Amino acid sequence: MKQRQVYLDYAAVTPTDPQVLEVIVDVEQRGLGNPSSMHAKGKVARDIVEASRKTVADALVAHADEIIFTGSGTESDNLAIQGVARVHKTHGCHIVSCATEHPAVLETLRHLQERLGFEITLLEVDGNGKVSADQVKDAIREDTILVSVMYANNEIGTIHPIADIGRVIDKYRKQNKTIYPLFHSDACQALGALDVNVEKLHVDLLTINSSKIYGPKGVGALFVRRGVKIAPIQFGGLQERRLRPGTENVSGIAGFAKAVELAGQCQKKEVRRLTRLRDYFIKQVQTKIPNTRLNGHKSERLPNNINISFLGVEGEALLLYLDAQGIFASSGSACTSEKLDPSHVIMALGVPHMVAHGSIRFTLGRFTKKKDLKYVLEVLPPIVKRLRSMSPIKVNES
Amino acid sequence: MTDLEQDNFQPWFYSEIVREHFFHPQNFLDHDLELDKYNAMGRAGSPACGDELRVWLWVDENDERIKKFYWRTFGCASAIAATSMTSVIVLEGEGMTLAEARAITPQQIMESLGGLPTRKIHCSVLSDKALRDAVNDYYRRTKQFDKIEPEATRIVDPIARVTDKDIEEAILSGAKSVEEVAQKTGVRLNDPRVGQEAAQLVKFYLEKYQG
Ligand code: FES
Numbered sequence: 001m002k003q004r005q006v007y008l009d010y011a012a013v014t015p016t017d018p019q020v021l022e023v024i025v026d027v028e029q030r031g032l033g034n035p036s037s038m039h040a041k042g043k044v045a046r047d048i049v050e051a052s053r054k055t056v057a058d059a060l061v062a063h064a065d066e067i068i069f070t071g072s073g074t075e076s077d078n079l080a081i082q083g084v085a086r087v088h089k090t091h092g093c094h095i096v097s098c099a100t101e102h103p104a105v106l107e108t109l110r111h112l113q114e115r116l117g118f119e120i121t122l123l124e125v126d127g128n129g130k131v132s133a134d135q136v137k138d139a140i141r142e143d144t145i146l147v148s149v150m151y152a153n154n155e156i157g158t159i160h161p162i163a164d165i166g167r168v169i170d171k172y173r174k175q176n177k178t179i180y181p182l183f184h185s186d187a188c189q190a191l192g193a194l195d196v197n198v199e200k201l202h203v204d205l206l207t208i209n210s211s212k213i214y215g216p217k218g219v220g221a222l223f224v225r226r227g228v229k230i231a232p233i234q235f236g237g238l239q240e241r242r243l244r245p246g247t248e249n250v251s252g253i254a255g256f257a258k259a260v261e262l263a264g265q266c267q268k269k270e271v272r273r274l275t276r277l278r279d280y281f282i283k284q285v286q287t288k289i290p291n292t293r294l295n296g297h298k299s300e301r302l303p304n305n306i307n308i309s310f311l312g313v314e315g316e317a318l319l320l321y322l323d324a325q326g327i328f329a330s331s332g333s334a335c336t337s338e339k340l341d342p343s344h345v346i347m348a349l350g351v352p353h354m355v356a357h358g359s360i361r362f363t364l365g366r367f368t369k370k371k372d373l374k375y376v377l378e379v380l381p382p383i384v385k386r387l388r389s390m391s392p393i394k395v396n397e398s
Numbered sequence: 399m400t401d402l403e404q405d406n407f408q409p410w411f412y413s414e415i416v417r418e419h420f421f422h423p424q425n426f427l428d429h430d431l432e433l434d435k436y437n438a439m440g441r442a443g444s445p446a447c448g449d450e451l452r453v454w455l456w457v458d459e460n461d462e463r464i465k466k467f468y469w470r471t472f473g474c475a476s477a478i479a480a481t482s483m484t485s486v487i488v489l490e491g492e493g494m495t496l497a498e499a500r501a502i503t504p505q506q507i508m509e510s511l512g513g514l515p516t517r518k519i520h521c522s523v524l525s526d527k528a529l530r531d532a533v534n535d536y537y538r539r540t541k542q543f544d545k546i547e548p549e550a551t552r553i554v555d556p557i558a559r560v561t562d563k564d565i566e567e568a569i570l571s572g573a574k575s576v577e578e579v580a581q582k583t584g585v586r587l588n589d590p591r592v593g594q595e596a597a598q599l600v601k602f603y604l605e606k607y608q609g
Contacts, residue, residue, distance in 0.1 A: 314449065316474035317420075320411075324421065334448060335474035338517065340598070342448075353448050353605055357472075389428050390478065392441075392452040392470035 005326040006372040010212075010304055010365030011154050011189060012330060016255070017214035017366070023258040024216055027251035035248050036239065045250050052257030059260045060206065060223055061197040068222045068240045069253050073188040073209030074104035076222040077148075079243065080184045080205040081108045083230030084146045085118060091180060092143025093118045098131050098160070099348040101150050102186055106344075109148075123149075125348050128297040129158035133168040140172055144181040151190035151201075155332060155345040155361060156296030157305025159194065166202025182228060188212050188220075192263035193271060193302055204228045210252070214366060215259030219252040266366075274303040274364050281306055281362070281373050288381045291395045293355055295346055304364040307332075309346075309355045312395040313387045318360055321383045327376055332359040354393070412475060413512030419479035424486050427454065427468040436466065437539060440532025442524045448602065449473035451481060451524045455532045459540070463493040469525070476514050477521035483510050484525040496533045500547070502526045554599065555592045560585040562599055569603040576600045 007015070016024075027048060033041030035049050050064070057064040070076045085095070097109055099122045112118035121139050123131045136147055147169060152159045162185050169183050184205035187196055192213045198206055206223040210216055222243075224230060230243065237245030285308055286292055295307040310318060315333030322329055330336075332343025334357065342356035349355075362376070388395075410417055436454040443450045449472055456466035467485040471477050484507055488494045494502075504523040508514050514522055530549060537545040551561040560583045568582040576597050580587050587593040 312472070314473050314477075317478060320420065320475050333474075335477075335521075340517065340520075357448065390423065390426050390470055391472040392450055393472045 003326045004375060006328070006368075006375055008327065008329045008362040008364060008368070008372075008376070010368075011302075011361065011363035013211050013217065014214045014365055015367065016216060017259060017262055019262060020215055020255045020258045024251045024255040027254045032250060035250060036237075045248075048250055048254050049248050052253045055257040056208075056221055056260050059191075059196065059264055060208075061199055062223050063226060065241075066198075066223050066226055068224055068243050069248065069256075070220045070222055070240075070244050071218055071249070072220045073102075073186065073207055073212070074220075075244075076207035076209070076220045077102070077104040077184075077186055078108050079222050079230065079233055080207060080224075081105065081112070081146065081148060082233045083243070084182055084184070084205070085112055085116070086231035086233075087229045088145040088180070088182070089116075089118075092141075092145045094121065094141055094144045095119070095146045095148065096121045096123065096136060096139045096144055096181070097148045098123045098125065098150065100125050100129055100153050100155075100158075100345045101148070102154055102188070105148055105150070105186060125158075127349055128300070129153055129156050129295075129345065129349055130297060130300070131160055131165075133161055133164035136165050137168045137172065140169070140181055142176075146184060147181045148184040148186070151185050151187040151194060151196075152302045152305075153296070153345060154189045155343060156307045156349075157189075157301035158296045159190075159300045159302065162201050162203065170202050189302055189305075191260075192267060193274075193304065198223055198225070205230070210256035210259055213259045213263045216252045216255040219249055219256045221256070270366065271303045274368075277364055277368065277370060277373060278303060278306055280370070281364075281377070282308070284373075284377050285380070288377065289384050293351075295349065295351075295355070295359055302363075304368075306362040306364070307346075307359060308362075309357075309359040310384050310388075311354060311358050312391050312393050313358045313384055314391075315358055315360055317387055318358070318383060321387070322360075322376075322379070325379045325383075327379065329363075330361045332356045332361070354395075411515070412479070413514075415483075415510070415512040416476060416479040416514070419482040419511070420475045423478055423482040425467050425469060425482065425489070426485075427470050431468060436468065438532040438536035440528040440530065440535055442528035442531060443602075448605065449477055449521070449524065451477065451528045453481075453485075453525070453528045453532050455529075455536065457496065457536050458493070461492075462496050464488050464496070464499055465493050469528075471524070473521055473524070474518070476511075476518040477524060479511055480507050480514075480522040481525040481528075483507055484529060488529065496536065500530055500533050502529065554595050555585045555589070557589075558584045558586050560596075565596060565599045566603050569600065569607055573600075574604070 032045040035046035054064045109120045113120045182204045186207040188209040191208045204225045210219040291311045293309040315331030316335040332346045334342040346356040438455040441452045451471040454468040469481045534546045551563040564583045568579045573579045585596045
């Protein structure tokens, strides 16, 4: 008998939607040429890329020429931040960001700070993992060239007030008659779940990613507002307005566009469905298992994100016991990290190490059914109980 | 659903022996132990990831062999498996003598487990350390003070001769960062291996003493 499998790690990667797969296979089977080639096979490939660009742009309410296809969300973040830094360092070397950003942003900023002399201000988050527009306002200086705040956090799901931050920045720029600071947001987790209208968000740059929306892996995009100048970080061709040279991943880009289209079609219904499942699961865990802690904001969080700490339990052990039952999730425990560091996101909430240690992230998605969650709710309490009985650290029974 | 066990791809991170001990740990303490059921207790913690391990022994006072070995651990799969394996090794046959138990090395435990991933090696040093701590505790309780062997401090920087104790003391005397610890102890941060270990210890002691 095959074991039951419940995949609850959609924030790590989503399975490719069958309809997306069809598009990819179809494009590959056509045996197209290089989009830069001056012949029929090249022209059709180019048309596919440009049609995809239009689809992605529409989803962001942007112009097609504002979309740069890249190889991943990480690459888009790098291009946005390094791209701005390279062009605008003559104006200033200060960048404002947030402590709970994805490593794609944090590590890029660290590089700028340590190697290139930039000054980075990382805003602290509140107990729910949120920054406020006021914090951003207070952090902006005359030499601030960029503000980069993620739309929604990948670990704890907390949604930052991006539109408010965008307005504050807009206002600052108007008052001071400057184009600075530019505003970038990493929306990898938000696409498909939240409103990504770039007008409403007042962003200049927006990172999105195919592998989180049931599209193929290895494709991302960066929205770059018309008139905003960034420099390339790699060289060697004219593709993507020279900002991302290299032969286009035509089938991947087409698959990404299909994924964006599908996400748009079902977004409203799906958000409602997932929110209900999420809240059901959280409530059930809290009633069935003592001494847990919900990490992240209660309501201002991604509809598919559940991050709960089981105090007194170490996350890797819990993950692997779940894994043995066919349940796939992730953890912020130091033991699961390559560097043995606890999750920087959970630590940023100002909680003790133990909270990060026992944190498990369950992220739901398009193929998650209520009966899957019921199965988890059956299996989880005895596992937590067993691991707690094996632990010398006792948490107060409340 | 796809079958994960095909094409020679392994869906499990550790060895089969680790799997066995992780899912079926031996001798862990699943009830509260009454005071007369053990006559030695030991503990150890991992500076790297903040894990914690405790062992309780019952030593036969006539032949000083370990007859019971209970443990509890707060840690990852390899920490759990390593402790379980240590208990099995110690209790084998008529039980190890205290001297034998003291001589158990992490290498031995790791080999019995069929190997551990490199970044998990530090978990396997916990159980033998806690065991040695318990052996000392037994001698303390039985007033054989001359037999107590204080846990040797560990050298972090062999050139500057800085130990984990030095780092602990630096933190206790007010250092608040790796750099400040380096100033006080002379530990060489520009050596990546030394630097990494020093950083982990600093983190551990900072959390321990300054919350
Ligand atoms: S106990 Fe933390 S990594 Fe093994």
